[in-house]
Amino acid sequence: MKSHTRVVVIGGGVVGVSTLYHLAHKGWSDVVLLERAELTAGSTWHAAGLLPLFNMSYTVGQLHKYSVDLYKRLQAETGQDVSFHVTGNLRLATCRERMDEYQKYCGTANTIGVPFQVISPREVKELWPLVELGGDAETPAIVGALYHPDDGHIAPADLTMALRKGARSRGAEIHEQTEVTAVSRTRSGEWLLKTSKGDIVAEHVVCATGNYARQTGKLFRLNIPAIPVEHQYIVYDESPELKQYRQTGGRELAVLRESDKSYYLREERLGWILGPYEAGAPARFADGVPDWFGKSLFEGDIERLLPHVEAAQRRVPALANCGIKDIVNGPISYTPDGSPMVGPAWGVRNLWINEGHSFGITAAGGCGWQLAEWIVEGEPGIDMLAVEPRRFGPYTSRRYVVQKNEETYRNVFVIHFPDEERPDARPAKTSPVYDKLKRMGAVFGQRYGWERANWFAPPGVTPADEWSFRRSNYFEHVGAECRRIREQAGVIDLTPFTKHEVSGPGAETWLDNLVANKVPAKIGRMALSHALTRGGGIRSEFTITKLGDEQFYVVSAGAAERYDTDYLQKMLPADGSVALRNTTTSRGCFALAGPRSREVLAKLTDLALDNTAFPWLSAQTGEVGLATDVYLLRVNFVGALGWELHFPIEYAHHLFDALFAAGEEHSIGMAGMRAMESLRLEKSYRMWGLDLTPDYTPFEAGLDRFVRMGKGEFIGREALQQQLDGGVPNRFVTVECHDVGDADPLGNEPLFDERGTMIGRATSGYYGHALGKSLAIGYVKAPFAAIGTRLQIEILGERKRATVLVDSPYDPENRDLKA
Numbered sequence: 001m002k003s004h005t006r007v008v009v010i011g012g013g014v015v016g017v018s019t020l021y022h023l024a025h026k027g028w029s030d031v032v033l034l035e036r037a038e039l040t041a042g043s044t045w046h047a048a049g050l051l052p053l054f055n056m057s058y059t060v061g062q063l064h065k066y067s068v069d070l071y072k073r074l075q076a077e078t079g080q081d082v083s084f085h086v087t088g089n090l091r092l093a094t095c096r097e098r099m100d101e102y103q104k105y106c107g108t109a110n111t112i113g114v115p116f117q118v119i120s121p122r123e124v125k126e127l128w129p130l131v132e133l134g135g136d137a138e139t140p141a142i143v144g145a146l147y148h149p150d151d152g153h154i155a156p157a158d159l160t161m162a163l164r165k166g167a168r169s170r171g172a173e174i175h176e177q178t179e180v181t182a183v184s185r186t187r188s189g190e191w192l193l194k195t196s197k198g199d200i201v202a203e204h205v206v207c208a209t210g211n212y213a214r215q216t217g218k219l220f221r222l223n224i225p226a227i228p229v230e231h232q233y234i235v236y237d238e239s240p241e242l243k244q245y246r247q248t249g250g251r252e253l254a255v256l257r258e259s260d261k262s263y264y265l266r267e268e269r270l271g272w273i274l275g276p277y278e279a280g281a282p283a284r285f286a287d288g289v290p291d292w293f294g295k296s297l298f299e300g301d302i303e304r305l306l307p308h309v310e311a312a313q314r315r316v317p318a319l320a321n322c323g324i325k326d327i328v329n330g331p332i333s334y335t336p337d338g339s340p341m342v343g344p345a346w347g348v349r350n351l352w353i354n355e356g357h358s359f360g361i362t363a364a365g366g367c368g369w370q371l372a373e374w375i376v377e378g379e380p381g382i383d384m385l386a387v388e389p390r391r392f393g394p395y396t397s398r399r400y401v402v403q404k405n406e407e408t409y410r411n412v413f414v415i416h417f418p419d420e421e422r423p424d425a426r427p428a429k430t431s432p433v434y435d436k437l438k439r440m441g442a443v444f445g446q447r448y449g450w451e452r453a454n455w456f457a458p459p460g461v462t463p464a465d466e467w468s469f470r471r472s473n474y475f476e477h478v479g480a481e482c483r484r485i486r487e488q489a490g491v492i493d494l495t496p497f498t499k500h501e502v503s504g505p506g507a508e509t510w511l512d513n514l515v516a517n518k519v520p521a522k523i524g525r526m527a528l529s530h531a532l533t534r535g536g537g538i539r540s541e542f543t544i545t546k547l548g549d550e551q552f553y554v555v556s557a558g559a560a561e562r563y564d565t566d567y568l569q570k571m572l573p574a575d576g577s578v579a580l581r582n583t584t585t586s587r588g589c590f591a592l593a594g595p596r597s598r599e600v601l602a603k604l605t606d607l608a609l610d611n612t613a614f615p616w617l618s619a620q621t622g623e624v625g626l627a628t629d630v631y632l633l634r635v636n637f638v639g640a641l642g643w644e645l646h647f648p649i650e651y652a653h654h655l656f657d658a659l660f661a662a663g664e665e666h667s668i669g670m671a672g673m674r675a676m677e678s679l680r681l682e683k684s685y686r687m688w689g690l691d692l693t694p695d696y697t698p699f700e701a702g703l704d705r706f707v708r709m710g711k712g713e714f715i716g717r718e719a720l721q722q723q724l725d726g727g728v729p730n731r732f733v734t735v736e737c738h739d740v741g742d743a744d745p746l747g748n749e750p751l752f753d754e755r756g757t758m759i760g761r762a763t764s765g766y767y768g769h770a771l772g773k774s775l776a777i778g779y780v781k782a783p784f785a786a787i788g789t790r791l792q793i794e795i796l797g798e799r800k801r802a803t804v805l806v807d808s809p810y811d812p813e814n815r816d817l818k819a
């Protein structure tokens, strides 16, 4: 083994080897993979090898698509047969909600170019003659299906070996029986890895250790929330019916998924593999994999399998006629949201994570591709927020992760409603006024561990969601909350906002170089600012307020806490001229919004609130009620007259009560996240992470007024200049969707021109309650962005007419805000 290298990849499963392969492909040949046992010794050797393209996430969908395309060409490239059976993949539906889910997915699939077909029960039977179409209580009738003709299954070990060959042919080294046992840093800042075969120094380290992620994390003092869960499949003997079907010329059957019964079924040597996602599967190895486990498996748990076996036998009666050969029960890595962690680690430089893979055979290609891109180029080529390791925060305690991972596992096949909020490990992080909100009828959701009120059930209404792809039980109540903010005054608890204080003599220059806008020069002014990638895409959105000489208050999305903190910390100058303090949990935030908000606030503060003393987009520090040191920001995300009050957290109860007492005569009330969604869409306000991502520049996002090309250097400027010179390819639009019936757009819908050619995608959508319009915002090719352009949008499989509206269709002149 060499003593120095550019990158060490720890872990020789399919994910680690794919990362190595892609690094070598990008020209980094001085790269080494270390595997404690032999390649594929982890979960890879016993995986069923399915490659489902289906995924509701725009990012993960792209990663899976890349994998499937890559695996098809690997054999030609490396000479290694990977046993890729392109059987197709059939997902059955037995209820309307399931079909809605498939149709919602189809919108995403369209935008990323994944081929699929929605087929009828008759076509299901033609494709899969051994299936029963059903029609009784135990085996409900198939109402339709989603068919992917292009995917299938592969031999995971052969795939790994092909990637290995491809990597080695480009100079990469692989050392088996080489365990990384300790880690430190050299004086020059490189990694020094102690292994069972000696030391090695590397500039970068990639962790791809599958079930070992917890103990690998400990080596680096990181709490990685990837804990495996037991996953089983049954291998059946030869099936007489299948044999007959194949011997009479039948082609290999598509991988079958009966989502409503939570199992998959595929052919295996004239028999079957049946894999359920069962309730009650336990998390394992929360503290690491014990030495005795090695390459072993767990005992099969037939009790857990039985309900799925029975369901599968009813759907495919041939199953009942063949014996069980084997039960494979292995650990499958999970994360609390079921997506892997791919990208930089937090708090340390040059450490990369490719962990938490539950569909690792499917994801390995795409995740290796993008991680290599990130390491070599400094940035990934596509928006990776959905798999960003820093999307999780310090709230991922061991118990939290165990509960969430078990929940995610048993929910793999549930219908993924867009408004779904899963109940386990909750409440965890709460705003101080959580109980008060609950008593007011709050129906909570969870984001970044925080409980956030989604909507408020009025007296007499059950405070619970009925999840749906369509307008649901909360529709009219959200509407009432919106109207209250447009007509009177409302309060939104935004305590989860990420908050930083930046100070010191270098603060202004440093911030100015990080963002595209000009950092406010005058005390009491604020600026919406975007940190860009070097490619000019939008990385973060910050509201920067100048609180004092050399003192700035920086607010960003609640879910971006670790993502933003880590970035800001890593960008700090080494000379100590800038101090950064994360104040997220020491300050709460209530947004007070609506035409009556000035009168409400005036009762609680001595500050002058008129437009001269306290104009829009300005801030002051002062007293509100009994609370001191409150930052009052005249800004909000709903497009109304109002103030965000950022207060020392200990005043939360007092301020809350004071606001409600002062607002009583104006019928003040609470509003939740769903009302905010409706209100912000009426104002075309772009949401970080959905509408603002590294995939689009601020010019494409229509944020030109927040970019100061003339101010001097900032990260991303060069790429923006190139875009200006070459032409901005996409433009941000707000569209009204016509004749939508009961299903509004919700984001990830494809947009078409009038002739039906796809010309863009919606990134968000909702019903605008004050406007009375169904709205979507997103990106279209530049020629289609003019106001009045007639487009089409696909909502749950149906094409609807859409018209491009003026940006900010509610109150385009901002009269409310400036009132």
Ligand SMILES: Cc1cc2nc3c(=O)[nH]c(=O)nc-3n(C[C@H](O)[C@H](O)[C@H](O)COP(=O)(O)OP(=O)(O)OC[C@H]3O[C@@H](n4cnc5c(N)ncnc54)[C@H](O)[C@@H]3O)c2cc1C
Residues within 6 Å of the ligand: 010, 011, 012, 013, 014, 015, 016, 034, 035, 036, 037, 038, 039, 040, 041, 042, 043, 044, 045, 046, 047, 048, 049, 050, 051, 178, 179, 180, 181, 208, 209, 210, 211, 212, 216, 231, 232, 233, 328, 329, 330, 331, 332, 333, 354, 355, 356, 357, 358, 359, 360, 361, 362, 363
């Ligand atoms: C029963 C079952 C069926 C499955 N079926 C499918 C399927 O059909 N399709 C699909 O996409 N996915 C499937 N999976 C999931 C899939 O197996 C995993 O997602 C995938 O194998 C993960 O690969 P990996 O490289 O991340 O981890 P692993 O394959 O576990 O590899 C990690 C490697 O790291 C090594 N390592 C750990 N620590 C160290 C150290 N300190 N030093 C050196 N080496 C170290 C380990 O020895 C191991 O070889 C299935 C999983 C199970 C359990």
